[in-house]
Amino acid sequence: MEKKYKILLYAFIGLAVLLGGVFFANKMLKQKIKAGIEKELINSNVEYKDISVDFISGSSVVTSPKLKLGSATISSEELSVIDLDYKEYFSNNKIVFDRIIFKKPEIHIIQSDTLKDPDKENSRKDFKEDIKIRHLVIQEGWLKIAENDAVKEDLYVSLKNMDIYDLHITEKSLKNKIPFSFREVSIQSDSLFYSLDPEHDLQVKNLQLEEGLLIISNLRITPKFSKADFDQRQKAEKDRFELSVPEIKMKGFSWGFNGDKLQLESIKATFENAEFHIYRNKLLPDDNSIKPLYSQKLRDLETKLKFDTIQISNSSLIYEEKSVAGKPPGKVMFSKMNVSIANLSNLNMEAENFPSTSIHAKANFMGESNLNFNMEFNIKDPKDNFNFSGNLAGISADAMNSFLLPALNIEVEGEISSMFFNFYGNDDSALGDTRLQYHDFKVEVLRKDGVRKNKILSGLANLILKKNVANKKMDQKNISAIRDKTKSFWNFLWLCIRNGALKSFL
Numbered sequence: 001m002e003k004k005y006k007i008l009l010y011a012f013i014g015l016a017v018l019l020g021g022v023f024f025a026n027k028m029l030k031q032k033i034k035a036g037i038e039k040e041l042i043n044s045n046v047e048y049k050d051i052s053v054d055f056i057s058g059s060s061v062v063t064s065p066k067l068k069l070g071s072a073t074i075s076s077e078e079l080s081v082i083d084l085d086y087k088e089y090f091s092n093n094k095i096v097f098d099r100i101i102f103k104k105p106e107i108h109i110i111q112s113d114t115l116k117d118p119d120k121e122n123s124r125k126d127f128k129e130d131i132k133i134r135h136l137v138i139q140e141g142w143l144k145i146a147e148n149d150a151v152k153e154d155l156y157v158s159l160k161n162m163d164i165y166d167l168h169i170t171e172k173s174l175k176n177k178i179p180f181s182f183r184e185v186s187i188q189s190d191s192l193f194y195s196l197d198p199e200h201d202l203q204v205k206n207l208q209l210e211e212g213l214l215i216i217s218n219l220r221i222t223p224k225f226s227k228a229d230f231d232q233r234q235k236a237e238k239d240r241f242e243l244s245v246p247e248i249k250m251k252g253f254s255w256g257f258n259g260d261k262l263q264l265e266s267i268k269a270t271f272e273n274a275e276f277h278i279y280r281n282k283l284l285p286d287d288n289s290i291k292p293l294y295s296q297k298l299r300d301l302e303t304k305l306k307f308d309t310i311q312i313s314n315s316s317l318i319y320e321e322k323s324v325a326g327k328p329p330g331k332v333m334f335s336k337m338n339v340s341i342a343n344l345s346n347l348n349m350e351a352e353n354f355p356s357t358s359i360h361a362k363a364n365f366m367g368e369s370n371l372n373f374n375m376e377f378n379i380k381d382p383k384d385n386f387n388f389s390g391n392l393a394g395i396s397a398d399a400m401n402s403f404l405l406p407a408l409n410i411e412v413e414g415e416i417s418s419m420f421f422n423f424y425g426n427d428d429s430a431l432g433d434t435r436l437q438y439h440d441f442k443v444e445v446l447r448k449d450g451v452r453k454n455k456i457l458s459g460l461a462n463l464i465l466k467k468n469v470a471n472k473k474m475d476q477k478n479i480s481a482i483r484d485k486t487k488s489f490w491n492f493l494w495l496c497i498r499n500g501a502l503k504s505f506l
Contacts, residue, residue, distance in 0.1 A: 047064075047065070047066045047067070048062050048063060048064060048065045048066070049063040049064040050063045051063070059081055059082045059083060060080075060081045061079070061081070062079040062080075062081075063078055064077065064078070073107075073108045073109075073110075074105060074106070074107050074108075075105065075106050076102045076103060076105040076106070076141075077105075078101075078103040078104075079100070079101070079102055079103075080099075080101040080103070081099075082097070082098055082100070082101070083097065083099065094130045094132065095131045096131075096132045096133075096134070097131075097132070097133045097134065098134050098135065099133075099134065099136075099137065100133050100136050100137065101137040101139065102136075102141060103139050103140070104139065105138055105141035105142075106141060106142060107141070107143045107144070108146075109143075109144070109145045109146070110146060110147075130168075130170055131168070131169040131170075132166070132167070132169075133164075134165065134167075135163065135164075135165055136163070136164040136165075136167050137161075137163055138159050138161070138163075139160075139161060140159075140160060141158075141159040141162070142156065142157065142158050142159060143155070143156070143157045144156050154195045155193070155194050156191070156193040156194075157189055157191070157193075158189050158190055158191040158192070159187070159189060160189055160190050162185070162186070162187050163185070163186045163187075164182050164184075165182065165183045165184045165185070166183035166184070167180050167181070167182045168180060168181045168182070184211075186211070187207065187208065187209040187210075188208050189207040189208075190205070190206055191204075191205070192207055196221065198224075198233075199223060199230060199233070199238075199240065200221055200223055200224065200241065201222050201224060202219070202221050203218075203219070203220045203221075203222065204216055204217070204220075205217050205218035206218065209253065212251070212252050212253055212254065213249070213250070213251055213253065214249070214250040214253040214266070215247070215248070216245075216248040216249075216250075217246070217247055218244075218245075218246060219243070219244075219245040219248060220242075220243065220245075221242060221244075222242060223240050223241070227240060227279055227281075230279075231281045231284065234281070234284055235284075235285065236285045236286060236288075237281055237282060237284040237287055238280070238284075238287065239278050239279070239280050240278070240280070241276065241278045241279070242275075242276070243274065243275070244274065245271055245273070245274040245275075246272060247271075247272050247273075248269065248272075249269070249270045250266040250268070250269045250270075251268045251269075252267030252268065252308075253265065253266045258304045262303045262304065263303070263304040263305075263306075263347070264303065264304070264305055264306075265305075265306040265307070266306075266308070267308050267309070268309045268310075268311070269307055269310045269311070270310075270311045270313065271310070271312045271313070272313045272314060272315075273313070273314050274312060274315035274316070275316050276315070276317045276318070277317075277318050277320070278317070278319045278320065279320045279321075279322075279329065280319075280321050282322060282323045283323065287486070289486065290486060291485060291486060291488050291489070292427075293377075293384045293386070293427055293489050294377065294489060295357075295377045295378065295381060295384045295386065296384055298344070298346050298357075298379045299346055299379050299380060301346055304346060304347050305344060305345055305346055305347065306344075306345040306347045307341070307344040307345065308343065309340070309341070309342055310341040310342075310344060311339070311340055311341075312337060312339040312341075313338055314336060314337070314338065315338075315339075316333070316334060316335045316336070316337060317333075317334040318332070318334075319332045330402065331402055332366070333365070333366055333402075334363040334364070334365060334371070335364045335367065336362075336363060336364045337362070337363040337364075338361070338362050338363070339359065339360070339361040339362075340359070340360045340361075341357070341359050342355075342357065342358045343355040343356065343357050343358065344357055345357075345379065346379050349379065349380040354378070354379075354380050356376050356377065357376065357378070357379055358376045359374065359375040359376070360374050361373040365392060365395065365399075366399035366400070367399065368394070368395065368399055369392055369393055369394050369395040369399070370392070370393045370394075371392050371393075372390050373388070373389075373390040374389050374390060375387065375388040375389075376388075383426050384426050384427040385424070385426045386426070387422075387423070387425075388421075388423055388493060389420075389421060389422040389423070390421055391418065391419065391421075392416070392418065392419040392420075393418055394415070394416070394417055394418065395415070395416045397413050397414055397415065400416075414438060414439050415438065415439045416436065416437070417437040417438060417439060418435070418436075418437045419434070419435070419436050419437075419497075420433075420434065421433070421500060422434075423479075423493075423496045425481075425483070427483060427485070428482070428483055429480065429481065429482050430480070430492065430496050431478060431480050431481075432479055432496060432500075433476065433478070433479065433500075434476045434479055434497065434500025434501065434503075435474065435475050435476070436476070436500065436501055438474075476503045479500040479503065480499070481495045481496045481499050483495075
């Protein structure tokens with residue numbers, strides 16, 4: 001019996017020593033973690049309620065952590081660190097965590113608080129650690145970015161779930177735009193808000209990114225003001241727009257930073273059932289700023305893009321232009337739009353085989369006519385050369401009058417049976433061909449009231465219109481147009497087609 005008691009006594013003593021060792025190890029590790037936080041973030045306002053440490057499992061829990069890093073304030077209900085790799089720490093002086101979990105984090109960034117603090121800059125330079133996190137988890141959090149504390153946030157993103165895999169922080173990575181590298185990110189958000197400009201907001205109901213597939217549901221761009229209030233705010237003419245896209249899918253999606261520039265890539269992006277409404281008041285003063293062509297805009301864009309294919313399906317576009325005071329705006333409508341864009345990229349433009357961007361579109365024009373449109377340009381070309389071509393089949397006077405009557409006080413009779421156009425151009429001018437067939441065209445120029453006819457101007461217009469061309473195709477070669485660089489590309493396109501049409505009519 002004495003031998004059994006001795007064995008039990010030794011066992012209890014051993015267990016007590018082991019528990020005591022674990023207790024002291026826990027205490028020492030807890031103090032080491034606290035000291036590490038104070039050392040690495042000595043110039044930040046770090047607060048926490050408590051830290052619990054489990055030496056055996058290599059895990060710890062920080063309760064109510066809150067810290068300020070530059071312009072960002074980060075707080076969380078709980079921060080759990082699971083499975084610290086002691087072998088890496090003691091052998092190679094590397095801090096490797098298997099998983100870190102943020103519960104209900106709140107990240108608030110004030111953009112105006114961007115002045116550099118020399119002490120903080122020095123503390124960043126003194127960072128010598130090599131930290132790896134195999135799996136960083138964010139649960140039920142949000143991110144807000146605002147100009148200052150007194151205004152509504154410019155960006156709000158709910159982070160229902162976010163997973164970052166193989167996150168790596170080094171002295172070198174802290175100098176980058178994103179202060180860490182990573183292998184993969186998955187995100188699930190049920191709310192996103194972004195203030196695009198003083199007149200428009202962007203909202204997304206759901207966003208999900210997993211294994212390179214990005215799905216955006218119910219994206220909307222909405223004006224902050226009515227048309228009348230929008231016009232009152234403008235010193236020069238400007239587009240007011242509304243966009244609704246029920247679903248966007250991007251396959252092979254990736255993002256990151258190329259130096260200090262955001263980089264976005266996708267193998268295939270699809271937009272379905274989009275509705276785009278644009279309104280412009282031409283009665284306001286002209287905006288005489290230079291409008292670069294799309295190739296230059298993309299070439300000079302700060303964000304780096306590489307989209308192999310963009311597909312827009314079953315979508316619509318309505319353009320409204322107010323040109324006559326006291327009358328509703330004229331409308332140009334495109335429906336059942338199917339657009340395919342290939343090689344939209346401003347990445348690696350120094351490559352000899354850098355591909356050209358091509359656009360192919362089909363749509364129903366003004367509710368009754370089939371329109372085909374093609375365009376090609378090379379983003380890296382400093383001369384901004386381009387080619388566009390297309391054809392329009394059958395459009396009635398009623399359809400044309402829905403725009404011409406309110407916008408230009410012109411009413412027409414007859415029908416355009418077909419139109420073809422093909423132009424080559426650059427940032428200065430364009431040259432091309434048109435073919436037009438029309439039936440018994442007649443023009444009525446109205447007075448300012450939009451009701452009474454201006455008989456003199458109407459008579460002159462009809463006098464110079466070519467007659468007896470009902471069964472002829474009017475081919476016009478070498479149609480030229482000079483670009484007004486204070487106008488958009490679409491104004492340039494319209495000028496080319498208009499010049500060809502006028503030569504056929506007159």
